[in-house]
Amino acid sequence: MKELARLLRYSAPYTPHLLASIVLMGCVGAAQALTVLLIVPVFDRVLDPKSADAPVLLFTTPLWKHQVYLESFVPASLHNVWTMVAFAILVVFAVKGLCDYTANYLVNYVGFSAVTDLRQDVFERVLRQDAHFFESNSSARVMSSIMNDLEKIQVALSGILADLLRQSFTALGLGAVVLQKDWKLALASLTVLPFVLVPTLRLGRRIRGTTRRAQDAAAELNQVLQETLTGHQVVKSFGAEEVESNRFRDRAERLRRRNLRYVRQQAIASPVIEFFGAVTIVGLLAYARQQIKSGAMSTGEFIGFVMALLMLYEPVKRLTGIHNIFQQALGASQKVFEYLDGDQLIKERPGAVRLAKFEKSIEFDNVSFRYPGSPQGFLMEGITLEVRAGEVVALVGPSGAGKTTLANLVPRFYDVIAGEVRIDGRDVRDLRLKPLRDLISIVAQDTFLFNDTVANNIGYGRPNATEEQVRQAARNALAEEFILRMPEGYNTVIGERGMKLSGGQRQRLAIARALLKNSPILILDEATSHLDSESEALVQQALHTLMQHRTVIVIAHRLSTVRKADKIVVLEGGRIAETGTHEELASHGGIYRRLHDLQFLEADVNL
Ligand SMILES: Nc1ncnc2c1ncn2[C@@H]1O[C@H](COP(=O)(O)OP(=O)(O)O)[C@@H](O)[C@H]1O
Numbered sequence: 001m002k003e004l005a006r007l008l009r010y011s012a013p014y015t016p017h018l019l020a021s022i023v024l025m026g027c028v029g030a031a032q033a034l035t036v037l038l039i040v041p042v043f044d045r046v047l048d049p050k051s052a053d054a055p056v057l058l059f060t061t062p063l064w065k066h067q068v069y070l071e072s073f074v075p076a077s078l079h080n081v082w083t084m085v086a087f088a089i090l091v092v093f094a095v096k097g098l099c100d101y102t103a104n105y106l107v108n109y110v111g112f113s114a115v116t117d118l119r120q121d122v123f124e125r126v127l128r129q130d131a132h133f134f135e136s137n138s139s140a141r142v143m144s145s146i147m148n149d150l151e152k153i154q155v156a157l158s159g160i161l162a163d164l165l166r167q168s169f170t171a172l173g174l175g176a177v178v179l180q181k182d183w184k185l186a187l188a189s190l191t192v193l194p195f196v197l198v199p200t201l202r203l204g205r206r207i208r209g210t211t212r213r214a215q216d217a218a219a220e221l222n223q224v225l226q227e228t229l230t231g232h233q234v235v236k237s238f239g240a241e242e243v244e245s246n247r248f249r250d251r252a253e254r255l256r257r258r259n260l261r262y263v264r265q266q267a268i269a270s271p272v273i274e275f276f277g278a279v280t281i282v283g284l285l286a287y288a289r290q291q292i293k294s295g296a297m298s299t300g301e302f303i304g305f306v307m308a309l310l311m312l313y314e315p316v317k318r319l320t321g322i323h324n325i326f327q328q329a330l331g332a333s334q335k336v337f338e339y340l341d342g343d344q345l346i347k348e349r350p351g352a353v354r355l356a357k358f359e360k361s362i363e364f365d366n367v368s369f370r371y372p373g374s375p376q377g378f379l380m381e382g383i384t385l386e387v388r389a390g391e392v393v394a395l396v397g398p399s400g401a402g403k404t405t406l407a408n409l410v411p412r413f414y415d416v417i418a419g420e421v422r423i424d425g426r427d428v429r430d431l432r433l434k435p436l437r438d439l440i441s442i443v444a445q446d447t448f449l450f451n452d453t454v455a456n457n458i459g460y461g462r463p464n465a466t467e468e469q470v471r472q473a474a475r476n477a478l479a480e481e482f483i484l485r486m487p488e489g490y491n492t493v494i495g496e497r498g499m500k501l502s503g504g505q506r507q508r509l510a511i512a513r514a515l516l517k518n519s520p521i522l523i524l525d526e527a528t529s530h531l532d533s534e535s536e537a538l539v540q541q542a543l544h545t546l547m548q549h550r551t552v553i554v555i556a557h558r559l560s561t562v563r564k565a566d567k568i569v570v571l572e573g574g575r576i577a578e579t580g581t582h583e584e585l586a587s588h589g590g591i592y593r594r595l596h597d598l599q600f601l602e603a604d605v606n607l
């Protein structure tokens, strides 16, 4: 129920629309009741040639016993039973249709608007989530929630809300009709209701769970789909089409089973209700035979009553269906709200300060760190290190030593578990996040580029950059030459993740992007590994431009690229093993020396 209240809160801004549609649906309900009231004169008067031209009594108001006649609603020129009833039927249906249409539109307006707002909120929240969130929630799962789960909620909020209003008011109108026609009979026929309602309400709760599981299955299917689409080359090269096909079939089958279970639970309601309806009608017929024989009831009145009762069952039946779909929406909203409420590990502290520029140093002060997702895993300990403004500091060490991890602590992708990371003397946890990250540019080994034009990719960090600034950045990154060779130059769309570019070209675009961002601190994380030597030479040259007048933390696989660094820090197993310049470390005979010699050996072999 908490979820329902929260969902309804999203509809609150659209209250006027909702109120208007409630009024209009009220009219629909009243029109429905009127249709039933018109059935009596149809049978007793219009179809009975013997009937006198007496006024047509519609109903008697309950308290004052005031009698309401059809004549009072119809123009005087039509006061003949047949034309009058015909006219009334047409008007009632026209008004009902118009109200229904408008109310339906308004309710859907509310539903779609509320869900759009909710979806935006969830997206904003996910967008600002930290690295840990993305490690523990697969992107396919999040995607499935933002699209499919919200879709379910939208169906409930618009289509179903419309139906709920329409059916409730219809039930009210028809209920009033049967009560005023013969209240004892009406109450007697309504005694079957509890037999119908109690089990369906029970079922609703089960449906909520089933939906939750079906949504999980849908997310798994989505995951397989996404992975095979993005990894299509790997699938092909390993000939894994069969495996993936089976994986997909398996997940699809699971989704099918769960959907069918939902259908089994959901579809049982309607036949049950209908059967109880049939029981009631048989009972009624027995009673009516007596009444009609004794003259206490006319055929028209009886038909009117049965029609009203039958029509009353329809809303009851629909309302239980609606209840089920609501349960489904509530099941779906659970995950959505989980994302909205999810803990954020990396948050700005209240009163965090804005660091506008970087002037002195980055300090790691006795830092310890573990990944929040693997408390038993990799541990980094006792890291004390200073990077002064304008320096180039290289992090080297075997793969898995913690180089990337250490660099990621500066832009606060993760928080330390002990010690402090300080920029210009301030703990990064006391800084506003966006200004902090504005100070830092990162060029990593796997560059992510957007499926957009070259110019927009370069301008990503500075959307208001001029065309000339973009070109200048591209020139400095030695990228302009290949950009101009592309079919539409700077306006060429580069494909998903920059698929249409070579590794070296992607890397140079990433460098141009970082150049344009123009941050004082630069992190280069193996930006040149996995490039062929020709593009590496170009990328190196571009990096050289990028490094000028900046403070740089460079992680390099090849030691040849770090020789000129002001300081080299050798990491091993999450600890600092050695620190010094190239000359100091090379003469020292430690790990650096060993790595160095190994690489020269490798270079000899390659020759
Ligand atoms: N997101 C993560 N969650 C848990 N462990 C991680 C994560 N990322 C890296 N690790 C582990 O941390 C260690 C250091 O990784 P990393 O800093 O990437 O090494 P490298 O020095 O090669 O850059 C590795 O043992 C790796 O398995």
Ligand SMILES: [Mg+2]
Pocket: 403, 404, 405, 525
């Ligand atoms: Mg790394």
